[in-house]
Amino acid sequence: MSEAQTQGRFLHTMIRVGDLDRAVNFYTTMFGMKELRRRDVPDGKYTLAFLGYGGNATGEAEIELTYNYGVEKYEQGNAFGHLAVGVPDVAAACKRIKQAGGKVTREAGPVKHGTTIIAFVEDPDGYKIELIQR
Numbered sequence: 001m002s003e004a005q006t007q008g009r010f011l012h013t014m015i016r017v018g019d020l021d022r023a024v025n026f027y028t029t030m031f032g033m034k035e036l037r038r039r040d041v042p043d044g045k046y047t048l049a050f051l052g053y054g055g056n057a058t059g060e061a062e063i064e065l066t067y068n069y070g071v072e073k074y075e076q077g078n079a080f081g082h083l084a085v086g087v088p089d090v091a092a093a094c095k096r097i098k099q100a101g102g103k104v105t106r107e108a109g110p111v112k113h114g115t116t117i118i119a120f121v122e123d124p125d126g127y128k129i130e131l132i133q134r
Contacts, residue, residue: 012050012062013083016074017125020047020067026123027051027063030097031085036062045069076126083127086134090117093131097121108133 017023027033033051040047045068052062063083087093091108098104105128106120117133 009059010061012052012064014064014066015083015125015127016066016068016071018067018072018074019124020049020065022124023065023067024049024051026102027065029100030102030121031129033063074125081128082120082130084130084132086132088134090119090131090133094119094121 024035028035028051033053036050036052038047038049047067047069049065049067050062051065052060054060094104094108103122104119105122106118108117108119108131110116111118119131121129121131123129
């Protein structure tokens with residue numbers, strides 16, 4: 001086998017959400033992601049929505065939003081850090097997110113001890129998203 005055949009590929013990160021439509025709206029509105037596919041599993045009492053920019057067909061990772069029927073809130077715990085999204089202008093993204101009703105928890109500015117411009121926003125379920133200027 002060649003090296004290309006044995007290497008894996010990062011597919012997605014799953015996060016649990018209390019309101020699937022609210023979460024999908026947040027990621028599509030605030031970050032311009034697209035809902036790529038959705039799967040309802042009534043026997044398992046959950047629904048999955050996969051969001052991203054191009055999808056796994058183009059090799060890009062996705063976010064899997066999982067809604068478990070009847071669960072409106074989750075405890076974040078202290079193991080999960082954040083998601084990260086590259087944007088061309090972090091300050092402009094923060095302004096747009098605030099204007100759309102989003103929550104910016106760290107304004108645009110250089111990372112501590114560095115020059116990369118970052119900011120943090122929070123989604124409706126409390127997950128942190130780092131914006132990184134690219």
